[in-house]
Every structure is written in structure tokens, then in C-alpha cells.
Amino acid sequence: MYGTGERAVVALDGLTADFANGTFTAVMGPSGSGKSTLLHCAAGLERPDGGQVLIDGTDLGPLSERRLTVLRRERVGFVFQAANLIASLTAEQNVALPLRLSRRRPAPADITAALSEVGLAGRAGHLPAELSGGERQRVALARALVTRPAVVFADEPTGALDSAASRQVLALLRGLVDRHGHTVVMVTHDPLAAGHADRVLFLADGALVDELAGPLSAEGVAGRMARLEVAR
Numbered sequence: 001m002y003g004t005g006e007r008a009v010v011a012l013d014g015l016t017a018d019f020a021n022g023t024f025t026a027v028m029g030p031s032g033s034g035k036s037t038l039l040h041c042a043a044g045l046e047r048p049d050g051g052q053v054l055i056d057g058t059d060l061g062p063l064s065e066r067r068l069t070v071l072r073r074e075r076v077g078f079v080f081q082a083a084n085l086i087a088s089l090t091a092e093q094n095v096a097l098p099l100r101l102s103r104r105r106p107a108p109a110d111i112t113a114a115l116s117e118v119g120l121a122g123r124a125g126h127l128p129a130e131l132s133g134g135e136r137q138r139v140a141l142a143r144a145l146v147t148r149p150a151v152v153f154a155d156e157p158t159g160a161l162d163s164a165a166s167r168q169v170l171a172l173l174r175g176l177v178d179r180h181g182h183t184v185v186m187v188t189h190d191p192l193a194a195g196h197a198d199r200v201l202f203l204a205d206g207a208l209v210d211e212l213a214g215p216l217s218a219e220g221v222a223g224r225m226a227r228l229e230v231a232r
């Protein structure tokens with residue numbers, strides 16, 4: 001619930017979802033349906049005023065702010081629509097940041113491994129301005145992966161990319177799940193993006209109203225979305 005009194009908004013209502021290890025889930029729904037709120041609650045960025053969130057078996061509810069911050073830093077990866085890289089740092093320095101924040105000494109091999117996973121080992125010394133938009137988003141993904149998180153949350157990760165760069169990022173996310181056993185939860189408006197997932201959750205008015213499980217296609221996702229729109 002956001003706000004109080006007449007301005008109170010119930011952003012999520014009686015929603016239960018689990019995201020199994022090694023799976024790729026897309027979350028779709030109309031604007032205002034609660035997608036970002038679900039992502040923020042599941043990632044420990046916001047505390048729901050009811051219900052329970054578990055990451056890797058840890059209940060986030062009882063954690064102090066400090067312990068929640070540490071868990072988020074070490075067990076959760078984030079990718080947003082904008083890559084949000086630090087302009088004065090090279091790709092590898094940007095990727096090393098989460099480890100520095102955890103006061104861990106970044107091992108060069110870990111940074112190289114994260115950049116290799118996104119196909120950018122050859123761009124380690126480049127500044128963000130020297131990279132394409134798609135490459136910058138892939139550096140952001142490497143930065144999300146470098147701590148070996150239990151789950152990566154992506155909020156419209158291809159929203160600012162052209163179709164070729166989008167396809168590359170989506171293929172990469174798919175590969176991370178298939179080849180490296182990562183767990184990905186992605187909010188998207190794009191049926192093409194959702195078509196890369198194993199499962200799509202459809203939200204409306206803060207509730208889970210439908211679910212589609214693989215094998216998925218962009219057409220299948222778009223068709224289900226259209227039917228849900230008509231049903232409303």
C-alpha cells in the first residue's frame with residue numbers, strides 16, 4: 001500500500017509468486033498494474049506492509065535495514081532500463097563496483113569472467129562513452145552478475161534499446177539461465193522480450209490474473225495480452 005487515507009493505493013493485492021532457481025520469468029501487465037512494485041518488494045528495495053518475501057530461503061521481513069542492504073548487495077542483481085554506468089570509470093571498473101561496495105577486493109578473474117559472460121571481455125578498458133547502448137547495458141548486466149547473485153531482477157532492460165541490441169540482451173539473459181543456471185525476473189511491456197522467458201506472469205490491479213508457461217512465442221504472449229485487455 002502506498003500513501004494513506006483517500007490517497008491510499010493498494011499496489012499489490014494477495015499476490016503469491018515464486019521464482020525457481022535457474023528459471024527466467026517475465027512480468028507483464030498494464031501501466032499501474034503493480035509490476036515495478038512486485039519487483040521492488042521481491043528484491044528487498046521496498047518492504048510490503050503485509051505478506052512475506054524470501055530470497056534464497058532468507059525471510060526479508062525480520063532483517064534490519066543494514067542486513068537487508070547487505071543481502072541486497074550480495075544476493076540480488078539489478079538491471080534497469082538505463083545502464084546507469086559511472087561515466088569516468090572503465091567497463092571493468094564499473095563491473096568491480098559492487099564488490100568494492102561490499103569491501104571485497106575485486107579479483108581480476110571475477111571481473112573478466114563477468115565481462116566474458118556478456119561477451120565483452122575485449123571492451124574491459126573502454127569508458128561508457130566509447131560503448132554502444134547495447135554494450136553499456138551488457139556491462140550493467142555484468143555488474144549485476146559479478147557478486148554471483150541468487151536472482152537478477154531486470155526492469156524493462158531492453159526498453160531503451162533498438163531491436164538488434166534488444167535481441168542481443170535477451171539472448172544473453174536466456175543464455176545466462178540456460179548455460180549458467182542464473183535466475184532472472186524481468187518486467188517488460190514487450191511480448192518479444194517476454195517470449196524469451198520460461199514463464200510470463202500477467203498482473204492487473206495488483207493481482208496475478210494469468211500465467212503462461214513455455215515454450216513461449218512473442219505471438220502467443222501478445223495474443224494472451226490482447227485477450228486479457230478485452231476481458232477487462
Ligand SMILES: Nc1ncnc2c1ncn2[C@@H]1O[C@H](COP(=O)(O)OP(=O)(O)OP(=O)(O)O)[C@@H](O)[C@H]1O
Binds near residue numbers: 010033034035
Ligand atoms: N511511490 C508511490 N506512491 C504512491 N503510489 C504509488 C507509488 N508507486 C507506485 N504507486 C501506485 O501503485 C500502483 C502500481 O504501480 P507500479 O509502478 O508498480 O505499476 P507498473 O505496473 O510498474 O506500471 P508501469 O508499467 O507504468 O511502470 C499504481 O497505481 C501507482 O500509481
